[in-house]
Amino acid sequence: MNKSFKPDVNAETVDGGAHVARPHDSAIKHVTGKAIYIDDMAEPAGTLHAYLGLSTRAHARITSMDLARVRAAPGVKLVLTGGDVPGINDISPAGLNDEPVLAEGEVKFYGQPVFCVVAETRHLARKAAQLAQIEYEDLPYATDVVAAIEAGHDHVCTPLTLKRGDVDAGLARAPNRLKGEMRVGGQDHFYLEGHISMAIPGEDDEVTVWASTQHPSEIQHMVGHALGVPSHSVNVQVRRMGGGFGGKETQGNQFAALAAIAAKKLNVPVKIRPDRDDDMSITGKRHDFHIDYDVGYDDDGRILAFDGTFAARCGFSADLSGPVTDRALFHADNCYYYEDVRLASRPMMTNTVSNTAFRGFGGPQGLIGAERVIEEIAYKLGRDPLDIRKINFYGGEGRNLTPYHQTVEDNIIGRIVEELEESSDYQARRKAIVAFNENSPVIRKGIALTPVKFGISFTATWYNQAGALVHVYRDGSLHLNHGGTEMGQGLNTKVAQALAEEFQVDFAMIKITATNTGKVPNTSATAASSGTDLNAMAAVNAARQIKERLVDFASEKYSVPKETIVFEPNRVRVGNQVFSFAEFIDQAYMARVQLSAAGFYKTPKIHWDRATGKGRPFYYYAYGAAVSEVSVDTLTGEYQVDRADILHDVGKSLNPAIDKGQVEGAFIQGMGWLTTEELWWDDKGMLRTHAPSTYKIPLASDRPRIFNVKLADWSENREMTIRRSKAVGEPPFMLPVSVLEAISMAVASIGDYRTCPCLDAPATPERVLMAVERLKAGA
Structure with a gap:
């Protein structure tokens, strides 16, 4: 809050409440370079820098690994391998124990991290990482999803099938039928700020981790998992990211874990930031898909039966491929009603980096399959594809049930x-x-x-929850902390606007602080387009708890009915009296009213039986x-x-x-x-x-x-x-x-x-x- 700011207590509306077009709270800082990212933070004295040594095989057994030259390189303080992980050498978000912090014995994709060098500078660590002498015994591999299917590779997780009606009968009786396939490419997140973590050791088991992540609580859990300590010993903080798009939902785990392990072993702060080339090689991307479809339709272009298989290049481990390929099926209908339908996913293991969340989370890949079918039908009938779209739109009774029965x-x-x-x-x-x-x-x-x-919500139902912490200080200013993370999308601005609207104070009265697992626990990832839905509701819930206490206080102090106590723009009306918001809050403080609350929200109505x-x-x-x-x-x-x-x-x-x-x-x-x-x-x-x-x-x-x-x-x-x-x-x-x-x-x-x-x-x-x-x- 600007110290010279004085709210207008005579204004009819607040400055910057809900439904108002206002700038991103950090917009000026973004364009002037004043926004502080992790690499802009002043490094604590003695900070060391880590870099990764990567495999040069798509699939191979490690027959020998000589790191003597790496350890002897100038400035090197520590070299970590998988055997040096004090807890469990796994950072699998799916809990399948299939994604090591550092590979041991076998590498499963070209560029997989095998060891980690910690040195006095990033440059020295990067140079030393090139000195390793590793010998391999090559094993069969497949990098393409179709090649993986032909080679008989396993699924990385359990496939899903959605069905309604009798698709085989529907196909058999359809007047027209088409079969086809489509390849849909992947995509790199290409965030402006790459992956980065800095770990600062504390006393006992404690460590503080600054991470560029969309999921602070998962970083907390994974770091604790790798260190062999409880989550309460790990504090994760995120002020902002220079872009995420899903790429920082799980992919930051490895970097945070390695920084924390090194920091605790050496008892000094450690920072790790790969360059762009290595970042793109090491971290997962949007899944590319191979889609097969068999469709029956009538002479008007109305789809009668749809049988689709959606195979995805998932990489060497599961990561989030299960829910990603599930959501592809959830959106394989897009806006269209299929009378008889069967949709199946094939999350294929490939010898590539494990693919992960990306804006849309599998939905785009499913949707594009639907649009391809519409397009093909239109060309076969000599019609404008828009006409075919309209005739297949979800409609009223009898044409409004999705393949997943919503x-x-x-x-x-x-x-x-x-x-x-x-x-x-x-x-x-x-x-x-x-x-x-x-x-x-x-x-x-x-x-x-x-x-x-x-569709809006996490399909993993338990993620549809959020917490927030709101403090109202004696001068009427507010401190807001919530479980969401800011990656440039304006989440903090929107949540603060919702809070300003609830208290009827100007936006400038609210200070938004870094996401902190020590303030709001068990946060859900900022993903699935649910960041504002969840966190703003949690912040409003906290505000309403505080307002309820304030109303009780004013009603008792001034002997007026509760319904006559109204929060107006930057002021509070108590019966016939009007106080500025700051004056009213100061009175409440003097009366020992609790001016802080932890808010919570969980999305109603949703349920899912996979x-x-x-x-x-x-x-x-x-x-x-x-x-x-x-x-x-x-x-x-x-x-x-x-x-x-x-x-x-x-x-x-x-x-x-x-x-x-x-x-x-x-x-x-x-x-x-x-x-x-x-x-x-x-x-x-x-x-x-x-x-x-x-x-x-x-x-x-x-x-x-x-x-x-x-x-x-x-x-x-x-x-x-x-x-x-x-x-x-x-x-x-x-x-x-x-x-x-x-x-x-x-x-x-x-x-x-x-x-x-x-x-x-x-x-x-x-x-x-x-x-x-x-x-x-x-x-």
């Missing part, structure tokens, strides 16, 4: 699509594009409108739609996005400015996944796309030339979420499926729209060019 009760996709179709002038533009393509020999255009329905594949895993759905128009050069396969129009549902927005920014950012990131970001392993199992020079994220020049983004301001969540808002982090990530399908239409024009190009993702210029050539050859 009833879709809040369906607004019809209105979203109708409004966007009109506001974007979709029909007229599509006709103009068809006419343009008839007279353009080289440049071809395409346009597509695609919808999104995305064994039966039935339940209500989602509290509600968020919806959206996008229209994208592209131009494709058929001689090179290059393309540009000429225009994108988006209408997205965030319920009653807590902060329209932040929500709109989230939609814009998600669209561009999703566009990168579907068009430019390609992961490639060579025949030795080494990831070759491990730096900005070899891995292409979208640039500013790749954005749509015209970019119209609008929030559905008429929407209001029917469920009792925080101020009737909806989640915004993940749902808009899938809107750029419209870009992929627009490219597909442009390519299909080569064959007079008779054949679906069936582009795999990412649709790089090379893939687009090959699709063009295939259609030319078949024309």
Whole structure:
């Protein structure tokens, strides 16, 4: 809080409460460089630096490992191997004991950490890590998901099947049938701030860990697991991350554990930060998928039966592949009702880094399978894919039950699509594009409108809880701590706005502090788009406890009914008297009223039985739609996005400015996944796309030339979420499926729209060019 700030006690509204477009609380610090990340923190005296030694085989037994030269290198203080882990050499978030802190005896992917060097400087540690002499006995390996299936690899975790009705009978009686497959590529998180941890040893078993993580409590648990100490001995703190996108939900475990082990062994602070190349090689990514589908449909394009198998490259260990591949099935219907359906996951073990959470958490991979089927049906029937989408939308009674047996009760996709179709002038533009393509020999255009329905909640039901700690100080200022983590998405700003609204004080009166496992225990990961839903409700719960005490105090002190005590903007009305908020709080302090509270919230209504594949895993759905128009050069396969129009549902927005920014950012990131970001392993199992020079994220020049983004301001969540808002982090990530399908239409024009190009993702210029050539050859 600014010391010179004086709230306006005569204002009619508070400055920065709920539903107000205000800047991110750290926006100025971000752009001026004043925001403090872990690598900006002043290092305690004697801090040492760690670096990792990595395997150079995709799958092999370690026959010998000579680290003498590493230990003798200048500045080296310690070299750790798996045998030096004092507790259990495992950081598996799934609890399957399949992910060692450091590999012992066998390596299962190229780049797996085998040892850790601790030296006086990061440069010396990095140089020393190159001096190891390791000999291997090579073993069979598969880095590709299809190759893993053919080689008979195991699943890394238990697959899931969702079903409703009799899909075999439905397929048999359908008038039309199509079978196909699609490859969907993975994606690197490419956060601006890479993984980093700093551990500071304390007395007895204690250690404090600063980590760039979305899940402080898991870091706490894993560090304790590796050290062999209880969780109460480990304190984890997170002020902010320079991006996360899911990549810091579990992948920070290894770095935090190694920093803590080294810090406790040497009794000095230890920091570890890999460079970008190693970060990309060591840490997991979005799962790439191979999707097989067998679909029956009628002559109008209505889907009658859908049988889909979703196989994923999971990596050498389970990590979060179970829930990721589960969620792919949850979103394999997108906005569409399937009369008879069977969906199966295949989480395949591969000799690659273990893939992990990424914005959408498997949902995008499932959704894109649905959109491919819609697209294929449309081309087979000679129809606009939008017509096929509309006819298959979830509807009223009898057409509102998902494959996991949750009833879709809040369906607004019809209105979203109708409004966007009109506001974007979709029909007229599509006709103009068809006419343009008839007279353009080289440049071809395409346009597509695609919808999104995305379920909100953790499918692991126990994660749908949050805590918060709120202090009100004697001068009326507030201290807010909650279990969520800030990674640039504006979570802290939104939670503080909700708290300001509840107390009716200005935003500037609230100080947001670092997430701290010593203040709020058992935090859930900031993921599944649930950060605001959970943590803002917990903060409001704490505020209401304090307000209840304040009302009791004022009612007794001034002998007035409780209902006459009202919190107004920066003041409190007590009967006929009015006090500034600060004056009122000071009175309460003098009367020994407790001005602190721990709040708690758990999402209601949700339940899920994985064994039966039935339940209500989602509290509600968020919806959206996008229209994208592209131009494709058929001689090179290059393309540009000429225009994108988006209408997205965030319920009653807590902060329209932040929500709109989230939609814009998600669209561009999703566009990168579907068009430019390609992961490639060579025949030795080494990831070759491990730096900005070899891995292409979208640039500013790749954005749509015209970019119209609008929030559905008429929407209001029917469920009792925080101020009737909806989640915004993940749902808009899938809107750029419209870009992929627009490219597909442009390519299909080569064959007079008779054949679906069936582009795999990412649709790089090379893939687009090959699709063009295939259609030319078949024309």
